Amino acid sequence: MIDAEFVCDALDRRDFGFFSGVPCSFLKGPFALLEKRDTYVPAPNEGIALSMAAGAELTGTRAVVLAQNSGLGNLLDPLTSLTMAYEIPLLLFISLRGWPSAEDDEPHHAAMGAGTIGVLEAIDVAHGILGPDESSLTELLDLAETERRQNRSFVILVPAKTIGTYQTPPAVDRNELSRKDAVAALAEHLGDALVYSTTGMISRELFGASDNPRNFYMQGSMGHAIGLGLGTALNRPDRRIAVVDGDGAAAMHLGGLALAGERQPENLTHFVLDNGSYDSTGGQRTRDSVMQWADLALAAGYRTGQTCRTVPEIHAHLEKIADLPGPHLVAIHIGKGGATPPRVTSAHTNSQVRARFQREATPSAADTGRRG
Ligand SMILES: Cc1ncc(C[n+]2csc(CCOP(=O)(O)OP(=O)(O)O)c2C)c(N)n1
Structure with missing residues (x-):
């Protein structure tokens, strides 16, 4: 399992300066760390996360979008008709719920679990599946740089239990209604x-x-x-x-x-x-x-x-x-x-x-x- 800190440090070393997304429990660790930064803006949906990231990129800030694969539907339009059509490169982390086997997850993840990789292939977006070792992340980030040089985006697909969680103290206010x-x-x-x-x-x-x-x-x-x-x-x-x-x-x-x-x-x-x-x-x-x-x-x-x-x-x-x-x-x-x-x-x-x-x-x- 890769430490969430390692992921964020690797992104810092490569000069990424803007982060947005809608959370997935597979990406809990990076989200917990990014939330402490003012360069992270929580998005109401994945399409807006992606368009904000594109807005950052257009003005010189390298940007990352983090999402669950169920959010692929929300971001496909701006991914294809904005970032691909206008050649704006982004880095995306997309979790792989319902993959490799639908039985391992809740039923509503089955179709997207089976279809995520095929969708990316169909629209010709470069991608790679993250393995449990740090070297896998380094390798995928290098591939992302190669795509970026051609103004193309890259998707790092994140299966279950590849990135560790980061424990933040629970912020439960006992006076609030449950x-x-x-x-x-x-x-x-x-x-x-x-x-x-x-x-x-x-x-x-x-x-x-x-x-x-x-x-x-x-x-x-x-x-x-x-x-x-x-x-x-x-x-x-x-x-x-x-x-x-x-x-x-x-x-x-x-x-x-x-x-x-x-x-x-x-x-x-x-x-x-x-x-x-x-x-x-x-x-x-x-x-x-x-x-x-x-x-x-x-x-x-x-x-x-x-x-x-x-x-x-x-x-x-x-x-x-x-x-x-x-x-x-x-x-x-x-x-x-x-x-x-x-x-x-x-x-x-x-x-x-x-x-x-x-x-x-x-x-x-x-x-x-x-x-x-
Ligand atoms: C399109 C999409 N993006 C992300 C998710 C992952 N997801 C499942 S529940 C949830 C949080 C829902 O938040 P809210 O409506 O405020 O209810 P709460 O969880 O706080 O009860 C998220 C982000 C999803 N299911 N679908």
């Missing part, structure tokens, strides 16, 4: 709503708090819970729809929030659990300032927007808006960290989650007849 208590409190108000919960710990927490067939637990497709919720809300105006988002995921595709505000489905409630961090991948910060989710939602057209910081505030606010038309945004400030909830896949496969949700959510022939 994710567990926040999810348990909001779950009391879900009633018969159809619920989309975002990827990572939040879906796991909801599963642990109140598993039921009306919950669609997302794992993967980060940032798309609001898209799912909006699509359902517009097509099932007779049902209440809840989206339980994370701040990192909501920011990743903020356009979904803007669209929900514009379309104004009355039956939609959008929760954003804001811990200022990507907790599911190791607690890296999502941004340096406080995001005013409620103001953002109101500006976008949501009918109500509110921030809650305690369980009594959650109950009082959800009772208040229960019969008011939405869309509603409820930002809940929570602390990061906490106990690790059970995996949904310990009880249900993804296709079971989908099938039982559809049984609850699809109008029966009798309903359709009644309505017609």
Whole structure:
């Protein structure tokens, strides 16, 4: 295993001066070290990380992007139509979740695990798979220099357990509301709503708090819970729809929030659990300032927007808006960290989650007849 310090030192020696990305647990170590520097800017999605890096390169600063292979979809467009089309060389570290074998990882990593190398080959981006020794990193960085001389990017693919983690002291604020208590409190108000919960710990927490067939637990497709919720809300105006988002995921595709505000489905409630961090991948910060989710939602057209910081505030606010038309945004400030909830896949496969949700959510022939 290569020390995270060795990786960062090697990048310093080669004069890299700007870093951005969206974390993956395989890259926890480098992210923990980079977070201490002001040359690192956490990005809301991998495409923006890549375009920021290109902006740095265009003005003379060598730049690095770090991402999970699930984020390849987010960065393919700027990689191909910006950095390749305009010959701007970048260095990328992309983790290899779901590789070499899909069975070793969660099911939502299977397709990208099998496809990452093929995608890079198809678009002709030079790449190499990092081995567990320091010499492998040195060799790949040398290859990256060769590509750079021709204004081409290089991707270092990072399999599991090749770069070590770096332990930072857990920054748990005991006075902050825990994710567990926040999810348990909001779950009391879900009633018969159809619920989309975002990827990572939040879906796991909801599963642990109140598993039921009306919950669609997302794992993967980060940032798309609001898209799912909006699509359902517009097509099932007779049902209440809840989206339980994370701040990192909501920011990743903020356009979904803007669209929900514009379309104004009355039956939609959008929760954003804001811990200022990507907790599911190791607690890296999502941004340096406080995001005013409620103001953002109101500006976008949501009918109500509110921030809650305690369980009594959650109950009082959800009772208040229960019969008011939405869309509603409820930002809940929570602390990061906490106990690790059970995996949904310990009880249900993804296709079971989908099938039982559809049984609850699809109008029966009798309903359709009644309505017609
Ligand atoms: C496109 C994409 N990039 C990165 C990841 C890795 N990832 C999984 S969960 C997660 C953090 C989600 O953060 P947030 O929505 O704030 O929820 P939290 O983990 O804090 O509960 C990340 C970065 C991913 N699944 N997909």
